[in-house]
Amino acid sequence: MKVIGLTGGTGSGKGVVSQCLNEAGAAVIDADLVAHEIIKKGKPAYNELVEYFGTNILQEDGEIFRRKLGEIVFREKGKLEFLNRCTHKYIAQEIARRIQEAKELGEAKCIIIDAPLLIEAGLEKICDAIWVVYAHEEVRTRRVMQRDGITYETAKARIGNQKSWAEYESYAQEVIDNSTTIDDVQAQVTSLLEKYTG
Template identity: 40%
Template sequence: MRVIGLTGGIASGKSTAARVLAELGAVVIDADQLARDVVRPGEPAHREIIATFGNGVLNEDGTINRAALGNIVFADPAARKRLEAITHPAIARQAEKTLAELRRQGTRLVVYMAPLLIEAGVTSRVDEIWVVYVDRETQVRRLMQRDGLSETDALQRIASQMPMEEKRELARVVIDNRGAEAEMARQIREIWERDILGGNRG
């Protein structure tokens, strides 16, 4: 089974790229979805987050308020590390379980989409890295528009991740998303034809 690690920066267009790859036939595992799954009420990570950060990070129904938690951890690197120490092992267990099941089913190609694939040190989970790239100016603008953030808050969130230029250097495939969505989709289809269907991994 070939596992492609799809990553990039916040608001770089990873989810859109993954959707195109899914339409082309890839099985996509979304690490963000795994992160939501492992912090549901009743899960060990949910209890640890409350014990660490308090009831102020909860919604009325007991679920984690991601915005409230984000405000804490993006402003405080030490708090972010505490959160990652809780969530990353839980996500890793769920990812390995899902990948093992897909292998058992005979799946040929999996895209593991993870914004912190490199930062979390889990590149061993994948066979190769694909990066969805945008420049800093485009990234800031899109993040502000998408999440309704101030420029200061957008820059704070971007600064919590590895710079895009560094991620691009580690990629076997770079998907340029500085332009329109249709242009990125065209690039991905070309890569798919050449790299997946053509079997060229060099």
Template identity: 35%
Template sequence: MKIGLTGGIACGKSTVAEMLVERGAILIDADRIAREVVEPGTPLLQEVAAAFGQDVLHPDGSLNRKRLGEIVFADEAARKRLEGLLHPEIRATMRKRMEEAEKQQPDRLVIVDVPLLFESGLQAMFDEVLVVAVPPDKQLERLMARDGLTREQAELRLAAQMPIERKRELADAVIDNSGDRSDTERQVEAFVKEKGPA
């Protein structure tokens, strides 16, 4: 089974992904792929620099994510332009890795961690979508604490995503990560059992 894993920023998706892997699932991480496609020397990194200016590169030629983030989170048109550059390559790589995983280990769950799954309209790529959620106020607190952001910066990042409550409604399954770790573990365990051998 191919499961799309998503949630809001700072909802604990990585924690849940880890728990699924511990239970035998294969994890494909869209964020990791997103970093790979813009590594120094890649044609895509050159395109990003051409579109957003050389100051989105560090002196060593690697992508200055913080600088790029400042540009695209403050300007929706810029964000859309960046997505237009990156998304086709990221999706193609994701598809390829999903196919490889299914061929090599057809009896295991394939979990694809995609932060903006609904925003990017990728539901059809998966058999089911699993959402990791916490209440919006907790999400804001966690984001500020995790990334050292001001309330205003954190709210801008949240505003760039679909509200977590809407993601809950669209999900095939939800893991509520607002309790303690063992509570989340129990929900993950139940999910894996229901989906068959991971």
């Protein structure tokens, strides 16, 4: 059973592509959801983050306020680098566990690791191929503004903090263009699944 890394910049539409893949019979592991789980109170990453950023990143219930943490790290690259270093090892461990689980079940056509920071987390090492989701920068900016309820400038800053398209493309065995319609995306997904699992 092949393991495919799915990545792309914020607002590229990885979620839509993941949903199409899931509906087509792939087992999708969402690295963002894993990242949310590994920073919950009582988890090892939680303690490291609170020690570094302080208690001002906590909500009243003691959980990490992800939006506040996001605002801090997207303004300062050094803090973003610490967040990534801290969380990536725990994310990789949990994803490896879920891959093993999916392989043991043996029901999926393939396993998709949906990870915006696939390369940064070193997850490409466990993938048979990397598929990159592409969308024009203005499309991405509008999507991020709408999704996160943030300003144009903040959305552009988030996109600017990520790799360039040329960097993403250099890792890709396949590119999925998500600048157009859902029907077009579904057709691309179907074709790639046939190529990699057929």
